[in-house]
Amino acid sequence: MTEMIYTYDGSFEGFLCCIFDSYANKEVLTAIFRDEDFAPSLFASRWIPTDRDHANRVLRKIVKVSPYTVELLQKGFLTCLPEKEIHLYRLVVKLLREGPGFLRNFSDETLYPVITAVRHLNGEAHLLKGFVRFSDLGGVLGGEIEPKNRVLPLLRSHFCARYQNERFFLYDRTHKEALFYAAGKAVIRPLEDFQMAPPDQAEANYRILWKRFYDTIAIKERYNPRCRMTNMPKRYWGTMTEFQDERYFTVPDSPAAAPAPAVPDGRSAPGKLPGPGPSGPGSAL
Amino acid sequence: MDVLEKLTILTDAAKYDAACTSSGGDRTAKKGYIGNTSSSVAGCCHTFSADGRCVTLLKVLLTNNCVYDCKYCINRRSNDTRRAAFTPEELADLTIQFYRRNYIEGLFLSSGVFRSPDYTTELMIRALRLLREQYRFNGYIHAKAIPGTSPELVEQLGFLADRLSVNIELPSEAGLKTLAPDKTKQAILAPMGQIRVRNQQSREELVKYRHAPKFAPAGQSTQLIVGATQDTDFHILRLTQGLYDRYRLKRVFYSAYVPVVEHALLPSKDVKPPLLREHRLYQADWLLRFYGFRAEELLDEAHQDFDPRVDPKCSWALAHLDFFPVEVNTADYETLLRVPGVGVTSARRILTARRAGRLRIESLPKLGVVMKRAQYFLTASGKVADGLRFTPDSLLRGLIAAEQPSLPQPPMEQLSLFDPA
Ligand code: SF4
Numbered sequence: 001m002t003e004m005i006y007t008y009d010g011s012f013e014g015f016l017c018c019i020f021d022s023y024a025n026k027e028v029l030t031a032i033f034r035d036e037d038f039a040p041s042l043f044a045s046r047w048i049p050t051d052r053d054h055a056n057r058v059l060r061k062i063v064k065v066s067p068y069t070v071e072l073l074q075k076g077f078l079t080c081l082p083e084k085e086i087h088l089y090r091l092v093v094k095l096l097r098e099g100p101g102f103l104r105n106f107s108d109e110t111l112y113p114v115i116t117a118v119r120h121l122n123g124e125a126h127l128l129k130g131f132v133r134f135s136d137l138g139g140v141l142g143g144e145i146e147p148k149n150r151v152l153p154l155l156r157s158h159f160c161a162r163y164q165n166e167r168f169f170l171y172d173r174t175h176k177e178a179l180f181y182a183a184g185k186a187v188i189r190p191l192e193d194f195q196m197a198p199p200d201q202a203e204a205n206y207r208i209l210w211k212r213f214y215d216t217i218a219i220k221e222r223y224n225p226r227c228r229m230t231n232m233p234k235r236y237w238g239t240m241t242e243f244q245d246e247r248y249f250t251v252p253d254s255p256a257a258a259p260a261p262a263v264p265d266g267r268s269a270p271g272k273l274p275g276p277g278p279s280g281p282g283s284a285l
Numbered sequence: 286m287d288v289l290e291k292l293t294i295l296t297d298a299a300k301y302d303a304a305c306t307s308s309g310g311d312r313t314a315k316k317g318y319i320g321n322t323s324s325s326v327a328g329c330c331h332t333f334s335a336d337g338r339c340v341t342l343l344k345v346l347l348t349n350n351c352v353y354d355c356k357y358c359i360n361r362r363s364n365d366t367r368r369a370a371f372t373p374e375e376l377a378d379l380t381i382q383f384y385r386r387n388y389i390e391g392l393f394l395s396s397g398v399f400r401s402p403d404y405t406t407e408l409m410i411r412a413l414r415l416l417r418e419q420y421r422f423n424g425y426i427h428a429k430a431i432p433g434t435s436p437e438l439v440e441q442l443g444f445l446a447d448r449l450s451v452n453i454e455l456p457s458e459a460g461l462k463t464l465a466p467d468k469t470k471q472a473i474l475a476p477m478g479q480i481r482v483r484n485q486q487s488r489e490e491l492v493k494y495r496h497a498p499k500f501a502p503a504g505q506s507t508q509l510i511v512g513a514t515q516d517t518d519f520h521i522l523r524l525t526q527g528l529y530d531r532y533r534l535k536r537v538f539y540s541a542y543v544p545v546v547e548h549a550l551l552p553s554k555d556v557k558p559p560l561l562r563e564h565r566l567y568q569a570d571w572l573l574r575f576y577g578f579r580a581e582e583l584l585d586e587a588h589q590d591f592d593p594r595v596d597p598k599c600s601w602a603l604a605h606l607d608f609f610p611v612e613v614n615t616a617d618y619e620t621l622l623r624v625p626g627v628g629v630t631s632a633r634r635i636l637t638a639r640r641a642g643r644l645r646i647e648s649l650p651k652l653g654v655v656m657k658r659a660q661y662f663l664t665a666s667g668k669v670a671d672g673l674r675f676t677p678d679s680l681l682r683g684l685i686a687a688e689q690p691s692l693p694q695p696p697m698e699q700l701s702l703f704d705p706a
Contacts, residue, residue: 101641102641104637104638104640104641105637105638105641105642105648106634106637106638106651106652106653107638107647107648107649107651107652108641112651126328126329127330129329130329130330130331130332130341130387130390131331131332132387133386133387133388134385134386134387135386136382136385136386141385141386143387161313161314161321162314162319162320162321162387163319163385164314164315164316164318164319165316165317165318165319166319166385206382206383206386208289209288209289209292209379209383210383210386210388212289212292212293212296213292213296213343213383213388214332214334214340215335216292216293216296216297216300217296217300217334217338217340217344218300218334218335218336218338219300219301219336219338219543220335220336221543221557221558222336222337222338222541222543222558222560223335223336224335224336224337225335225337226337227333227336227337228333228334228335228336228337230337231330231333231337231339232330232332232333240332241386241388242332
């Protein structure tokens with residue numbers, strides 16, 4: 001067994017191929033990098049091409065031993081755990097070597113970092129189910145988030161059920177991707193740049209109403225900013241209506257300054273769904 | 286009066302109600318309707334207000350006009366305050382538009398008693414019916430059943446709402462007589478009993494006919510005001526337990542009394558709301574609902590109030606030191622739950638983890654055990670935490686220190702931020 005660094009294209013399938021090739025080549029991986037994150041080093045490295053068939057064979061093998069691990073891999077891959085690939089790889093190696101027994105022990109040293117990261121992901125997705133804010137942009141609902149983890153695949157089914165008869169999109173600023181939904185179909189697509197259109201009068205009014213409700217519902221004799229902060233960390237406030245400055249609640253003067261809401265460059269305008277493309281790990285969830 | 290102004294008045298008048306959860310709903314998404322109340326949104330907070338409370342529902346009154354004169358309430362007839370009322374359309378529109386923007390999970394509709402309980406309930410029914418039928422709202426609705434409302438109207442309300450609540454507010458009949466002279470214990474308990482029975486019947490019908498209409502599928506709750514009367518914690522907790530046992534309530538909420546009025550029978554206006562006491566009651570309530578404790582185990586005739594210094598579970602542990610230490614490798618679930626610092630989740634994790642091998646002290650924090658509290662009360666394979674030594678005195682101090690950071694702030698710090706002076 002030789003030690004080796006692998007690089008891959010950053011997709012979930014590509015990652016599974018790293019596992020496949022490590023077994024095929026009898027190599028022990030010390031690191032797995034997305035090619036864009038990889039700085040050439042003194043250590044031996046190998047570029048792993050993505051091969052759907054290889055990826056599926058890895059998945060089938062893992063499912064047989066432990067379906068739960070497949071879920072851990074899919075979710076773990078969405079987390080912001082630093083060097084998540086190598087943690088997930090070690091989980092698979094241990095699983096195939098020892099069987100699934102160790103998965104019952106939360107405190108197991110291979111499992112613990114992954115499960116903690118997945119809990120963080122689940123927790124963030126749960127919070128965002130509440131903290132996401134949409135605006136009505138000419139009949140289409142649009143929202144933005146700035147999460148640490150890639151939560152869109154986890155939010156998809158929730159918001160699709162909630163807004164079954166609406167058209168909506170949700171943009172993830174951190175990972176530069178968006179969830180689009182219309183007429184029963186949802187996709188998650190990369191989206192480099194996005195600028196939310198300013199509100200029209202009706203939208204501005206509802207924002208004002210909400211802000212007023214928010215400010216009024218607090219009981220001043222119970223004022224407790226620390227408790228609020230613990231429950232709703234400040235990093236979420238940036239995309240929440242009730243914490244925006246005045247501009248957010250006013251309609252821009254000249255109507256020309258407020259173009260119809262759309263995703264820039266005519267790319268995947270809300271409502272027009274891009275066709276199917278390569279699947280992200282999310283499509284498996 | 287425009288909607289913004291109405292919203293301000295009717296939110297301000299509703300904010301002392303503590304209930305704001307959307308739990309227990311089971312409306313799945315329905316074609317042509319907006320929203321659902323599936324379990325995936327249970328415990329979903331849409332924001333937290335500046336007082337640190339979870340906001341899930343649009344919590345407003347239909348109107349703050351009231352013919353009653355409950356002494357503790359800002360909406361009482363004799364209080365000189367601005368009055369407003371939503372039209373059913375305004376309320377439905379606000380709910381739908383807030384819901385679409387993901388501001389809220391649904392509506393919590395309460396009301397002052399406008400003309401009579403029946404008249405008020407009819408208005409509420411009209412508003413909710415419009416929201417459900419015309420606006421096709423399939424999200425969560427919590428409606429207040431007003432004491433004194435006739436059973437037929439409570440019945441209709443129950444088929445529109447996910448949850449109903451009748452607020453007891455004052456924990457004793459004596460309190461009711463002096464502070465809420467228009468209400469009687471009987472008038473409060475009657476709808477509670479009715480809701481309980483109808484909810485049960487509706488569940489049985491659902492087993493037989495899948496599409497039978499659901500009566501308040503998320504059950505009922507109530508609220509008790511803490512600190513407006515002389516009632517002790519023991520009294521309040523026993524009442525709570527009776528409500529869980531007899532009326533199958535889903536939740537009892539506690540609301541630290543905020544003095545909004547000078548009255549000879551009430552704490553004076555500069556008395557701070559008893560937040561710590563409220564906190565202790567919530568902790569004890571949790572122990573009743575999820576940890577298998579009974580009220581009489583936590584308090585008794587000789588100890589009528591909770592120790593402000595430590596939480597009720599630690600209190601119990603300190604009074605039952607012979608029960609400890611608990612060995613994590615062999616103790617059953619119920620026993621583990623009695624250990625301070627071990628919760629429902631960590632107790633379950635301990636059960637699963639120890640099937641994979643013997644547990645050591647070091648692995649416990651990773652299972653979610655809060656060692657700062659638990660270390661005094663458990664062993665793993667007969668061993669205690671490294672270097673742990675304590676006397677009864679240092680034990681108490683250790684427990685006090687462990688909880689300190691998570692307590693509600695001392696009331697002193699709170700007001701200064703608001704006082705312009
Ligand atoms: S009936 Fe309700 S709204 Fe009216 S005074 Fe009493 S508590 Fe207040």
